[in-house]
Amino acid sequence: MTPVESYTADEMMAVAAARRLRDGAVCFVGIGLPSRAANLARATHAPNCVLIYESGAIGAKPSRLPLSIGDGELAETADTVVSVPEIFSYWLQGGRIDVGFLGAAQIDRFGNLNSTVIGEYEQPKVRLPGAGGAPEIASWCKETFVMVRQTPRAFVERLDFLTSLGRPQGRRGGVGVTYVVTDLGVLEPDAESGELTMTALYPDVTPEEAREATGWKLRLADELRPVQPPSAEELEALRALKPANEETVAR
Amino acid sequence: MAEIVPLDQAVRELVSDGDTVALEGFTHLIPHAAGHELIRQGRRRLTLVRMTPDVVYDQLIGMGCAQKLVFSWGGNPGVGSLHRFRDAVEHDWPAPLELEEHSHAGMAAGYAAGASNFPFGLVRGYEGTGLAERTNVGWVACPFTGERLAAVPAIRPDVGVIHAQQADARGNVQLWGISGVQKEVVLGAKRSIVTVEEIVEELDEKPGSTQLPAWTVTAVCECPGGAHPSYSHGYYDRDNAFYVSWDGISRDRASFLAWMQSHVLDTADVAEYHRSLSESEATPV
Numbered sequence: 001m002t003p004v005e006s007y008t009a010d011e012m013m014a015v016a017a018a019r020r021l022r023d024g025a026v027c028f029v030g031i032g033l034p035s036r037a038a039n040l041a042r043a044t045h046a047p048n049c050v051l052i053y054e055s056g057a058i059g060a061k062p063s064r065l066p067l068s069i070g071d072g073e074l075a076e077t078a079d080t081v082v083s084v085p086e087i088f089s090y091w092l093q094g095g096r097i098d099v100g101f102l103g104a105a106q107i108d109r110f111g112n113l114n115s116t117v118i119g120e121y122e123q124p125k126v127r128l129p130g131a132g133g134a135p136e137i138a139s140w141c142k143e144t145f146v147m148v149r150q151t152p153r154a155f156v157e158r159l160d161f162l163t164s165l166g167r168p169q170g171r172r173g174g175v176g177v178t179y180v181v182t183d184l185g186v187l188e189p190d191a192e193s194g195e196l197t198m199t200a201l202y203p204d205v206t207p208e209e210a211r212e213a214t215g216w217k218l219r220l221a222d223e224l225r226p227v228q229p230p231s232a233e234e235l236e237a238l239r240a241l242k243p244a245n246e247e248t249v250a251r
Numbered sequence: 252m253a254e255i256v257p258l259d260q261a262v263r264e265l266v267s268d269g270d271t272v273a274l275e276g277f278t279h280l281i282p283h284a285a286g287h288e289l290i291r292q293g294r295r296r297l298t299l300v301r302m303t304p305d306v307v308y309d310q311l312i313g314m315g316c317a318q319k320l321v322f323s324w325g326g327n328p329g330v331g332s333l334h335r336f337r338d339a340v341e342h343d344w345p346a347p348l349e350l351e352e353h354s355h356a357g358m359a360a361g362y363a364a365g366a367s368n369f370p371f372g373l374v375r376g377y378e379g380t381g382l383a384e385r386t387n388v389g390w391v392a393c394p395f396t397g398e399r400l401a402a403v404p405a406i407r408p409d410v411g412v413i414h415a416q417q418a419d420a421r422g423n424v425q426l427w428g429i430s431g432v433q434k435e436v437v438l439g440a441k442r443s444i445v446t447v448e449e450i451v452e453e454l455d456e457k458p459g460s461t462q463l464p465a466w467t468v469t470a471v472c473e474c475p476g477g478a479h480p481s482y483s484h485g486y487y488d489r490d491n492a493f494y495v496s497w498d499g500i501s502r503d504r505a506s507f508l509a510w511m512q513s514h515v516l517d518t519a520d521v522a523e524y525h526r527s528l529s530e531s532e533a534t535p536v
Contacts, residue, residue: 031329054355055277055429067491068328070278072484075428083430084277084302085363088356093375116352121385127340129326129333132303135376136356162381173375244491 007230009149009183012202014040014238015230017101017147017181026050027099028092028137031069033147034101036241037181039065043237052097054133056082064244071244088133093140095173100141102134102164106156107148109195109216111166111177113138114159121161131163138164140173150182150213157216167194184210185227190219200225253422253468258446258477258520261470262288265442266297269318270409273300273440274307275362276481277431278328278489282414282446283307284477284521290314291516300408302358302432303328306480306497309335310515312348313507319349321406323358330494334501344504351387357403362432364405365439377401411440414478415462416485418447419454422465427457428484434462443467446474448486474521 010033017037021027023046029038039062042049051060055070059079066074075081082091091097104113105128115134119125138144148154167176167189177196180187185201198210198220211218230238256264266272266289274282286307289297298319299308305327311317313335325336339348353361360372373391377383378401389402413433415426424445426433437443445463450473454461465471480493500510513531518524 055279055431057429067330067494068278068489070328070429070489071491072279072428072482072488075279075484081429083434084355084432085359085435088359089363093356116381121381124341127325127337129324130322130352131354131380131382132324133355135354135380135382136374139376162379164376165379168379 007235011230011235011238013037013147013181013183015234016186016202016227017145018044018234020145020179020181021046021049021099024048024050025098026052026096027101028052028054028097028133028141029101030103030133031066032103034103034145036065036238037147038101039241040234040238043241044234052087052091054084054087056084056087058082058087058091064242067244073244088136092133092136095140095142097141098143100137100144100174102137102144102146104134104146104148104163106154106159107146107180108156108159108166111144111146111180111189111196112159112162113146113164113166114161116161116163118160134164138166138176139168142174143178144174144176145179145181146177147181150184150210152213152215155214155216184213195219197221198224200227202227203229253418253445253465253471255418255420255422255450255471255473258284258288258444258472258474259292261444261472262292265444265469266294266410268294269296271298271300272410272412273406273408273436274412275301275432275436276414276478277302277429279429279431279482279484280414280426280433280478281305281307281481282412282477283479283481284474284524285412285414285444285446286311287515287521287524289316290511300406302355304336305333306494309333309497309501310511312336312339313345313501314511315345317348318346319351321351321353323353323355327494327497330498334498335507338504352382353386353403354382357382357388357401358406359432361403361406362435362439364403365407366435369405371402371404373400374403375400406436406439408436408440409442411436411443412446413437413443414446414474414483416448416483417454418445418450418471420450420452422468422471423454423461424463424468424471425454425456425461427460430462437463438467442469444470444472446472446477448475448477448483449473476525477521479525
C-alpha cells in the first residue's frame with residue numbers, strides 16, 4: 001500500500017470502518033457514512049460483502065452512493081427485494097445479519113445511542129428523526145459498528161434518550177457495539193467492564209485531543225494500535241464512489 | 252370492488268376530518284399526489300400514520316392537516332431534518348403535534364398485524380430502550396418458552412393510501428420493485444385509495460406482481476407522476492435534486508407557504524402540479 005499525503009478526517013473514518021469489514025460479511029447498512037464505508041469495503045478487499053438496505057434490497061451492488069435507503073439502483077442491483085415486514089422479521093430479527101452499521105447524535109460509554117431527541121422528550125431542543133431500524137439492528141445483528149464524529153456534545157456522560165442498546169446481553173441476539181469509528185480513532189469495549197476504550201488513534205491525533213473530545217473520562221488502551229493512513233488505492237476507490245445526487249449538489 | 256374514480260372524488264368521499272390516514276410507500280411509490288389532494292381539500296385533525304414521514308408528511312404537517320403522527324423515522328433521507336415536522340414538535344407551529352413513535356420493526360409488525368386482523372404484532376427490540384417508556388407498547392410472555400416480547404398495537408387506519416405502477420380496468424393493482432408495506436396498509440385499512448401511473452385495459456402481467464386484487468381496494472385513481480418526488484420503478488427515477496432542494500424551501504415558514512401556494516393550492520391536480528414545477532424551473536426566482 002502506498003501512503004498518500006492528503007486526505008480528510010471523513011475519508012479516514014470511512015477507510016477505518018471499511019477495513020474492519022471482512023469479505024463475505026452480511027451487513028445491514030444505513031445511509032451516509034456507513035453506506036460509504038460498506039461500499040468502499042466492497043470496492044476493495046471485500047467484494048463478496050452482502051449489503052442489505054432496510055428498504056428490502058438484499059445484496060445490493062450500487063455503482064453510485066444512494067441518497068436514500070430505497071433508491072431504484074439498490075433494487076435493480078440486489079440479489080432479491082423483499083417487503084419491509086419481511087426484512088425486519090425474517091432477516092434482521094431472524095438473526096441473519098453479521099454486522100449492523102449505525103450512526104447517532106449521542107453515544108455513551110457503553111455504546112448506547114440516541115437518535116430521538118436532544119433535550120427533554122416533551123419539550124425537545126432538537127427533535128431528531130427517531131429510532132428507524134436502530135433498536136432491532138443494535139440488538140439482533142451479531143455485532144454493531146457505530147460511526148460518530150467525536151465531540152463532547154456527541155460523546156456524552158448521559159444520553160438525553162436511549163434509542164438503542166449498546167450491550168443487549170441476555171436478549172438472545174447479538175453482542176452489541178463492538179467497534180466505534182470516529183474522526184480521531186477507534187473505540188472498542190473493554191473485555192471486562194464493556195466500557196468503550198480508545199484502542200487506536202489516527203496519525204497525528206494525540207491522546208489529549210481524544211480526551212478533550214469526549215464528554216466522559218475517557219480511558220485509553222495501554223498500547224494504542226497504530227492506524228495506517230489511507231493508501232492511494234483506498235482513496236482512489238473511495239473518491240470513485242460518487243453520490244447519486246452529485247450533479248444536483250454541484251448545480 | 253374497486254371503483255375507478257378521479258382522485259379529488261376519492262379523497263372527498265373516503266377521507267373525513269379526524270380520520271386516521273396512512274400514506275405508505277418506503278422511499279418508492281410514495282403517494283404525493285394524494286397528499287396534495289388532502290391539503291387542497293383542507294382536511295384537519297388527521298392522525299397521520301407512516302413509517303418514514305418524509306417530504307409528503309412535512310407538507311401535510313406544515314399545512315395544518317395533522318393532529319397526531321404515528322411514525323418510526325422522520326427525516327429527509329440522505330439530506331437532514333424535516334423542518335416542518337421539527338417546527339411543529341419544537342414550536343407547535345402551525346399547531347401542536349402529538350407523537351406516537353416506534354421502531355421500523357414495530358411499525359412493520361403493527362401493519363402486518365392489521366392486515367392479519369390480529370390485535371397486536373410482536374417485536375424484540377424495545378426492551379431496555381426509551382421507546383418502552385414513551386410509546387404505546389405492552390408486554391407478553393411466550394406461552395412455550397416464557398420469553399418476554401414487546402407487543403405493538405395493530406395498525407388499522409380508516410383510510411390506507413398507496414401509489415402503484417398499474418391497474419387494469421377492473422381495478423386489479425400491479426406493483427413491483429421495493430414494496431414497503433403497501434399490501435399490509437391496504438389490507439389493514441377500513442377504506443383504501445390506490446393511485447396509479449396508468450390504468451390499462453389488460454395488465455401485461457408479471458406472475459405474482461398483482462399485489463392487490465380489485466376486490467381488496469376501495470378506489471383506484473389514475474395519477475401519472477403521482478409519486479413525485481419519490482419514484483415509480485419502470486416509469487421515472489427518484490428526484491434526488493428535489494429532496495435536496497426541499498431542505499431550503501421548507502427551512503423557513505414563509506418560503507414553505509409560498510411554495511405550497513404555487514405548486515399545490517393553486518394547482519388543480521397532479522398534471523398542473525407538474526406543469527407548475529417545470530415552469531418555475533424554467534424561470535428561476
